[in-house]
Amino acid sequence: xxxxxxxxxxxxxxxxxxxxxxxxxxxxxxxxxxxxxxxxxxxxxxxxxxxxxxxxxxxxxxxxxxxxxxxxxxxxxxxxxxxxxxxxxxxxxxxxxxxxxxxxxxxxxxxxxxxxxxxxxxxxxxxxxxxxxxxxxxxxxxxxxxxxxxxxxxxxxxxxxxxxxxxxxxxxxxxxxxxxxxxxxxxxxxxxxxxxxxxxxxxxxxxxxxxxxxxxxxxxxxxxxxx
Amino acid sequence: xxxxxxxxxxxxxxxxxxxxxxxxxxxxxxxxxxxxxxxxxxxxxxxxxxxxxxxxxxxxxxxxxxxxxxxxxxxxxxxxxxxxxxxxxxxxxxxxxxxxxxxxxxxxxxxxxxxxxxxxxxxxxxxxxxxxxxxxxxxxxxxxxxxxxxxxxxxxxxxxxxxxxxxxxxxxxxxxxxxxxxxxxxxxxxxxxxxxxxxxxxxxxxxxxxxxxxxxxxxxxxxxxxxxxxxxxxxxxxxxxxxxxxxxxxxxxxxxxxxxxxx
Numbered sequence: 001x002x003x004x005x006x007x008x009x010x011x012x013x014x015x016x017x018x019x020x021x022x023x024x025x026x027x028x029x030x031x032x033x034x035x036x037x038x039x040x041x042x043x044x045x046x047x048x049x050x051x052x053x054x055x056x057x058x059x060x061x062x063x064x065x066x067x068x069x070x071x072x073x074x075x076x077x078x079x080x081x082x083x084x085x086x087x088x089x090x091x092x093x094x095x096x097x098x099x100x101x102x103x104x105x106x107x108x109x110x111x112x113x114x115x116x117x118x119x120x121x122x123x124x125x126x127x128x129x130x131x132x133x134x135x136x137x138x139x140x141x142x143x144x145x146x147x148x149x150x151x152x153x154x155x156x157x158x159x160x161x162x163x164x165x166x167x168x169x170x171x172x173x174x175x176x177x178x179x180x181x182x183x184x185x186x187x188x189x190x191x192x193x194x195x196x197x198x199x200x201x202x203x204x205x206x207x208x209x210x211x212x213x214x215x216x217x218x219x220x221x222x223x224x225x226x227x
Numbered sequence: 228x229x230x231x232x233x234x235x236x237x238x239x240x241x242x243x244x245x246x247x248x249x250x251x252x253x254x255x256x257x258x259x260x261x262x263x264x265x266x267x268x269x270x271x272x273x274x275x276x277x278x279x280x281x282x283x284x285x286x287x288x289x290x291x292x293x294x295x296x297x298x299x300x301x302x303x304x305x306x307x308x309x310x311x312x313x314x315x316x317x318x319x320x321x322x323x324x325x326x327x328x329x330x331x332x333x334x335x336x337x338x339x340x341x342x343x344x345x346x347x348x349x350x351x352x353x354x355x356x357x358x359x360x361x362x363x364x365x366x367x368x369x370x371x372x373x374x375x376x377x378x379x380x381x382x383x384x385x386x387x388x389x390x391x392x393x394x395x396x397x398x399x400x401x402x403x404x405x406x407x408x409x410x411x412x413x414x415x416x417x418x419x420x421x422x423x424x425x426x427x428x429x430x431x432x433x434x435x436x437x438x439x440x441x442x443x444x445x446x447x448x449x450x451x452x453x454x455x456x457x458x459x460x461x462x463x464x465x466x467x468x469x470x471x472x473x474x475x476x477x478x479x480x481x482x483x484x485x486x487x488x489x490x
Contacts, residue, residue: 046380064379065483066283069292072299072485155376156313156455156490157306163314168374168382 015206016125020088025203027081032182034060034074039179041067048169048176079146086139102132124202125210138185145178293483300487307489309423313454316372322383323437325375327444328458330416330478338443339413339464346449347467350409353400360448363434366390366398371429376490377458387452389434393426401470409469409477410451410462418462418477420453421487422470429454432465457488 017025037060044054045064061067089095106129114130127135147161151171155162165171193200202208282288327333345357370388396403403426409419424430430453434441441447446463453461459479480486 042380046377048380061283063483065479066292068378068485069296069483070283073292073295076295154303154306154490155374157308157311159311159314168376172380 013209013211015208016210017203017207019206021094022203022206024081024085024088027077028085031074031078031081032186034070035078036179036183037061038067038070038074042071043176048172075149082142082146098127099132099136102129102136107133124199124207134185134188138182141178141181141185145175145182148175148178289483296483296485299485303487303489304421304423307421307423307455309427313373313429316374316384318372318386318437320384321372321386321437324442325385325436325445326377326381326383328377328379329414329444329463331414333444336444337414339447339466341448344448344466346465347411348399349467349469351402351405351470351472352468355399360434363390363432363449366395368435369431371431371452371454373429373452373454375458375461378484378488385452386437387431387433387435388438389432389449389452391428392430392432392451392453393428395432396425396470405470406472407470407474409471409475410465411467411469412462413464413466416462416464416478418451418460418479419475419486420451420456420460424453424455424489427453427455455489457490459484460488 037058040054041059041061041064044059045067047053059067060070110129113128148165148171150158151162151165152168152175155168155171162168162171165174193203198207283292329336341360345359346363347357348355367390368388369391370386372384372386374382375385376382392408393403403422405422407419408422408425409417411417420430430451433446433450433452434448436442436445441450446465449465450463451461451465477486479488
């Protein structure tokens with residue numbers, strides 16, 4: 001016997017995006033949609049910037065209390081799904097394989113390609129350096145928006161956490177800036193998904209088959225079983 | 228390295244599965260198709276995207292959202308730390324006068340006549356004799372300089388003093404094991420808090436702001452100040468306090484705001 005039977009059985013072809021990942025992605029999409037729309041409604045009740053007021057048709061909930069209801073409903077979906085996603089990404093090694101390493105040279109090369117409109121999208125299984133930074137960045141922002149949200153919700157019960165931000169209005173500002181960063185990310189993310197439709201289709205159907213069990217713990221990336 | 232063909236599972240049935248049930252239920256099976264399920268799911272998702280046509284106030288939607296809000300009341304009660312003190316500030320940081328906010332404009336405040344006013348007591352309280360303002364002023368005072376956080380998002384530091392609510396409850400023989408404390412106010416406002424919050428060391432019946440008797444717009448002669456709740460739970464112009472185990476919706480919870488409203 002040349003290989004342990006269990007391992008050889010696992011070496012079958014799998015989707016680039018396994019079903020559980022696709023479910024988490026679209027669950028997160030719904031949660032983010034609820035959180036941003038209801039958050040804008042809450043923001044409008046006492047704006048941080050006098051020049052910025054979100055029009056009613058962009059917000060979720062008729063009045064402030066409904067915005068709050070949606071926000072404190074959506075938070076459960078966002079946080080629980082987010083925890084599941086982080087646990088999955090770490091446990092299966094997906095983060096390590098897809099988002100690392102990020103080298104300075106790759107970043108420069110990708111930025112150069114982008115500026116010359118030569119960025120390749122043929123290979124969905126591989127992220128370029130800019131994608132790696134954006135995905136990693138939005139994950140970190142997602143963690144910070146939850147932390148600042150907790151401090152906003154419970155500045156007394158979690159006063160130790162809230163004090164790290166300096167003042168209550170600073171917590172609001174951090175929460176707002178995290179939202180702005182996520183909105184900025186979404187604009188790029190959605191625009192590129194529409195420009196490269198197969199990436200959007202891949203997040204629905206699972207995308208191309210890749211060799212091996214891509215999201216099994218410790219499975220090396222892109223190693224095909226050779227005869 | 229060569230790949231071994233998978234061995235047939237020992238669980239694989241020896242005989243093929245009887246397919247007759249499929250043909251018998253053909254009509255039913257045709258009804259359930261992947262497209263139908265997908266279409267249903269997509270329509271449901273699209274519904275939430277139509278913010279122009281707001282589903283928030285529809286009865287079934289409100290039912291779900293309010294159920295989650297009640298669930299969140301329980302979560303907040305669990306997170307509540309009975310002896311954890313809110314941050315306090317120095318007298319120099321106090322905003323004077325405090326910020327006005329009510330369900331009506333400041334011009335519409337109907338002042339309470341402090342000479343005829345009495346604090347009524349109701350419910351699970353041993354000694355329910357009413358209190359005059361002068362009697363309340365005679366009680367030991369506690370001062371707290373705490374942050375007021377409004378559900379709208381603004382905050383300010385205020386300096387409040389008056390009898391500690393726990394001490395007051397012990398003095399009047401209130402049932403400290405009861406669940407809720409209701410504050411009935413002169414402006415037909417009713418808010419309630421959980422007993423744990425009522426007994427928190429930073430919960431007082433405020434009669435003074437920055438050492439002076441509280442003025443009309445801010446709740447003269449008596450208002451609640453607790454460091455662990457959003458602004459709207461701090462009832463102003465209190466005329467009666469009721470200790471009870473019965474929950475009834477309050478001024479803001481009726482309108483869909485969270486009841487516990489802890490911070």
